[in-house]
Amino acid sequence: MGARKKVVLLGATGSIGTSALKVIRQRSDRLELVGIAANQNAEALAAIAKEFSVPSVCLYDEDAYRSAKADELFPKSIELSCGSEGLCRLASHPDCDIALIAVVGTQGLLPALAAIEAGKTLAVASKEILVLAGKFIMEAAEKAGVRLLPVDSEHNALFQCLEGIPKPHVSRLVLTGSGGSFRDLPTEQLQTVSLEQALKHPNWDMGPKVTIDSATMANKGLEMIEAKWLFGMEPHQVDVVIHSQSIVHSMVECIDGSVIAQMSPPDMAFAIQHTLLYPDRGAAPAQRLDFSSPFTLDFRPPDLERYPCLSLARHAIKAGGGAPGIFNAANEIAVDAFVQERIKFVEIAKIVEKTLETIDNREPGTIDEVLEYDSQARAEAARNVSLFNL
Numbered sequence: 001m002g003a004r005k006k007v008v009l010l011g012a013t014g015s016i017g018t019s020a021l022k023v024i025r026q027r028s029d030r031l032e033l034v035g036i037a038a039n040q041n042a043e044a045l046a047a048i049a050k051e052f053s054v055p056s057v058c059l060y061d062e063d064a065y066r067s068a069k070a071d072e073l074f075p076k077s078i079e080l081s082c083g084s085e086g087l088c089r090l091a092s093h094p095d096c097d098i099a100l101i102a103v104v105g106t107q108g109l110l111p112a113l114a115a116i117e118a119g120k121t122l123a124v125a126s127k128e129i130l131v132l133a134g135k136f137i138m139e140a141a142e143k144a145g146v147r148l149l150p151v152d153s154e155h156n157a158l159f160q161c162l163e164g165i166p167k168p169h170v171s172r173l174v175l176t177g178s179g180g181s182f183r184d185l186p187t188e189q190l191q192t193v194s195l196e197q198a199l200k201h202p203n204w205d206m207g208p209k210v211t212i213d214s215a216t217m218a219n220k221g222l223e224m225i226e227a228k229w230l231f232g233m234e235p236h237q238v239d240v241v242i243h244s245q246s247i248v249h250s251m252v253e254c255i256d257g258s259v260i261a262q263m264s265p266p267d268m269a270f271a272i273q274h275t276l277l278y279p280d281r282g283a284a285p286a287q288r289l290d291f292s293s294p295f296t297l298d299f300r301p302p303d304l305e306r307y308p309c310l311s312l313a314r315h316a317i318k319a320g321g322g323a324p325g326i327f328n329a330a331n332e333i334a335v336d337a338f339v340q341e342r343i344k345f346v347e348i349a350k351i352v353e354k355t356l357e358t359i360d361n362r363e364p365g366t367i368d369e370v371l372e373y374d375s376q377a378r379a380e381a382a383r384n385v386s387l388f389n390l
């Protein structure tokens with residue numbers, strides 16, 4: 001048996017984290033978990049540390065960290081840390097080969113940079129890393145000669161499709177999206193949809209934030225921004241199509257009109273395993289596509305009246321500078337307000353639009369400025385939420 005690849009997993013208790021653990025469990029001959037982090041779920045983290053004999057653990061939340069210490073939840077042999085420093089230490093740990101960053105929000109930004117600067121392969125799952133700091137991350141990765149591997153199913157698909165295609169041969173990237181919970185609902189009924197209805201995704205089993213973002217397609221908007229940075233595309237070269245089955249995960253259209261697609265069942269394990277084993281491949285981590293019984297794939301252009309967040313995202317990409325960050329921050333605040341049932345579903349896009357209008361678009365010059373700008377956008381979005389309060 002060759003040396004196992006050493007994996008650090010930030011966001012081990014989340015939706016992506018859970019799928020990643022499943023892959024690492026199945027491929028324990030090839031992968032070894034050497035570091036894990038979660039926000040505050042100490043019990044879940046302790047169980048993972050025990051199962052995988054993980055030597056380094058970070059509890060981001062300081063109170064959770066203190067009580068875990070007081071309760072001796074982790075054996076003394078485990079290196080326990082907290083906060084952003086703890087995350088950065090794990091991501092750049094001498095024992096780490098690949099850092100998978102799947103934490104919620106902007107907390108993944110500094111650890112992503114720390115991993116790159118330490119020369120670690122970076123597996124990106126947290127959208128904020130590229131949406132907020134794409135310029136800094138791509139520059140740092142190029143400087144350090146570090147490879148970025150996208151975990152999100154769409155970008156992972158594009159990564160696979162683009163292998164072997166010289167960039168001048170690429171005409172555009174086509175991201176697929178399921179269209180979310182309300183893709184077939186008459187648009188006038190969107191005014192009155194409930195939280196419960198919005199949380200029912202037709203194909204994917206994901207966390208609440210991503211499920212709502214999928215219903216508004218703000219998710220696809222964020223993915224367009226990520227794709228632009230990851231693959232060095234112009235804004236007009238990134239497109240979106242609705243594909244109900246979530247089997248084609250994205251496509252690359254070449255200048256000669258040939259379209260290369262990547263297909264697999266809608267299970268994150270495929271993209272995660274591809275990333276963790278890259279450039280190698282392993283046996284299918286879940287049920288394969290079954291061509292022995294008939295199935296249909298359909299595609300249709302997104303209806304921008306149904307999905308105003310998609311137009312807002314396109315506007316933000318074209319505007320550049322800090323606009324993608326404002327889009328992200330305002331959307332997060334608005335979705336949060338919707339999940340708390342403080343605003344209506346259709347008001348999510350209105351809050352994003354208003355926040356994009358009311359903040360001056362500046363280009364942040366440093367990571368600190370990125371984070372500062374993010375806070376400013378959140379505060380402005382929160383003010384806009386109170387205007388729409390039910």
Ligand code: MG
Binds near residue numbers: 152153154223
């Ligand atoms: Mg996705």
